[in-house]
Amino acid sequence: MLYQPAIETMPLPKLRNLQDERLRQLVTYCYERIPFYRHQLDMAGINPERIRGIADLHLLPFTKKQDLRDQYPFGLFAIPREEVIRIHASSGTTGKPTVVGYSRNDLELFSEVVARSLVAAGCRPGMMLQNAYGYGLFTGGLGIHYGAEKLGMTVVPVSGGLTERQLLLLQDFRPDAISCTPSYAQTLAGEVQQRGIQGLNLKIGILGAEPWTEAIRADVEAGLGIDAVNIYGLSEIIGPGVSNEDFEEKGTGSYVWEDHFFPEIVDSDTGEPLPLGQEGVLVFTTLTKEAMPLLRYWTNDITSLTYDYSQKRTHVKMAPIRGRADDMLIIRGVNLFQTQIEEIINQVDHLSAHYQLIVRREKTLDEVELRIEITPESSRELGGLEAGDLVHHPTLRRAHAELNRLIKELIGLSIRITLCEPGDIPRSEGGKLSRVRDERT
Numbered sequence: 001m002l003y004q005p006a007i008e009t010m011p012l013p014k015l016r017n018l019q020d021e022r023l024r025q026l027v028t029y030c031y032e033r034i035p036f037y038r039h040q041l042d043m044a045g046i047n048p049e050r051i052r053g054i055a056d057l058h059l060l061p062f063t064k065k066q067d068l069r070d071q072y073p074f075g076l077f078a079i080p081r082e083e084v085i086r087i088h089a090s091s092g093t094t095g096k097p098t099v100v101g102y103s104r105n106d107l108e109l110f111s112e113v114v115a116r117s118l119v120a121a122g123c124r125p126g127m128m129l130q131n132a133y134g135y136g137l138f139t140g141g142l143g144i145h146y147g148a149e150k151l152g153m154t155v156v157p158v159s160g161g162l163t164e165r166q167l168l169l170l171q172d173f174r175p176d177a178i179s180c181t182p183s184y185a186q187t188l189a190g191e192v193q194q195r196g197i198q199g200l201n202l203k204i205g206i207l208g209a210e211p212w213t214e215a216i217r218a219d220v221e222a223g224l225g226i227d228a229v230n231i232y233g234l235s236e237i238i239g240p241g242v243s244n245e246d247f248e249e250k251g252t253g254s255y256v257w258e259d260h261f262f263p264e265i266v267d268s269d270t271g272e273p274l275p276l277g278q279e280g281v282l283v284f285t286t287l288t289k290e291a292m293p294l295l296r297y298w299t300n301d302i303t304s305l306t307y308d309y310s311q312k313r314t315h316v317k318m319a320p321i322r323g324r325a326d327d328m329l330i331i332r333g334v335n336l337f338q339t340q341i342e343e344i345i346n347q348v349d350h351l352s353a354h355y356q357l358i359v360r361r362e363k364t365l366d367e368v369e370l371r372i373e374i375t376p377e378s379s380r381e382l383g384g385l386e387a388g389d390l391v392h393h394p395t396l397r398r399a400h401a402e403l404n405r406l407i408k409e410l411i412g413l414s415i416r417i418t419l420c421e422p423g424d425i426p427r428s429e430g431g432k433l434s435r436v437r438d439e440r441t
């Protein structure tokens with residue numbers, strides 16, 4: 001089943017025509033209604049009529065997070081504040097949040113792309129969804145909520161956290177699907193396993209809002225008995241539902257709903273557009289939003305795009321996000337994303353998908369410690385191990401050496417590895433989990 005088959009399978013030339021037309025209208029709309037964009041285009045010497053379609057997109061300047069901060073809170077709204085019927089914001093690590101606004105049509109669009117995403121994830125009308133994304137200024141809770149209602153699911157709006165209640169509802173309400181961050185799905189999977197809870201009705205997990213890889217997929221699929229499917233999005237563009245994986249095409253990337261959100265990949269240093277298949281910074285232009293449209297928004301997320309015509313839909317697919325450019329660690333000159341470590345962990349026996357990276361400065365050199373839990377099964381089988389002594393066990397010593405070797409070989413970095421007992425690494429309490437602790441500053 002596709003939610004909007006005519007759109008999702010639209011032949012590419014027709015899709016391009018639609019995008020061309022929408023972009024032309026959008027540029028004029030932004031120029032006429034948003035002083036920031038009028039100024040930007042004037043400075044770049046671009047008359048809106050110069051932009052005739054997607055092929056001219058590269059002429060437009062980027063919009064960056066700092067621009068949103070400079071226009072805080074409502075400076076980028078293209079419609080009167082009274083017509084903005086919802087506001088969301090993302091917390092950000094420092095200072096003021098990034099604010100976004102939605103018109104009535106924008107909220108309709110938001111629900112539409114989330115419904116489309118849920119269907120791709122395997123959800124169907126009549127299924128029950130336990131929505132464990134946080135409700136509030138974060139777009140996850142309400143975004144998924146209205147999309148699921150639009151699709152005709154039974155929504156259980158539990159919000160993030162409250163693990164006891166989540167477990168109770170999973171057993172008593174017997175939802176078919178759960179939506180939450182991948183790290184929180186790991187928390188729930190761990191509890192389900194530890195308590196020996198059996199016979200849940202869960203079939204689907206709609207997981208996103210933070211980077212994750214096949215290691216975590218395997219962990220939560222085994223622990224919860226689900227298909228774990230990726231959902232991607234960001235509040236600046238709309239929230240969840242910018243792209244989504246199809247449950248029957250897992251591991252081949254997530255469809256970007258490009259009739260509404262036009263993606264580009266650009267070089268992180270030069271901003272030059274990169275060809276399909278190459279990795280770079282993901283940039284989005286919102287083709288249909290009314291309250292806060294964005295031209296060439298620099299997401300800072302690193303990924304690549306590819307078309308795959310053998311699959312169900314014609315829309316472009318994006319690879320899993322490697323990380324945010326500003327979350328990349330530079331250790332003694334080597335670039336490192338946590339997802340690279342995660343992928344390697346997945347290749348070594350006895351190691352779980354619960355880990356933390358700690359970065360320190362020792363004298364003048366940066367050092368990384370990877371703290372990683374062994375699996376509960378290994379802990380039980382190998383029995384009676386004292387914390388700190390794990391690496392002295394011959395089996396674990398081999399795992400340790402293997403991990404060391406792979407990291408050196410594949411990343412080019414020597415890091416300190418500490419094996420831990422199950423439960424030693426902090427768990428997600430409902431939201432996004434930071435797996436990197438940078439102690440350098």
Ligand code: DLL
Pocket residue numbers: 090133138139140207208209210211212230231232233234235236239240241299301321323324
């Ligand atoms: O995280 C929206 C969302 C809610 C997406 C629920 C999926 C599910 P923000 O809080 O604005 O919005 O954070 C956006 O989170 O730029 C990425 O860096 C990261 N991110 C979101 N989804 C994924 C994903 C929501 N599937 C930022 N994989 C984005 C990797 C993701 N990173």
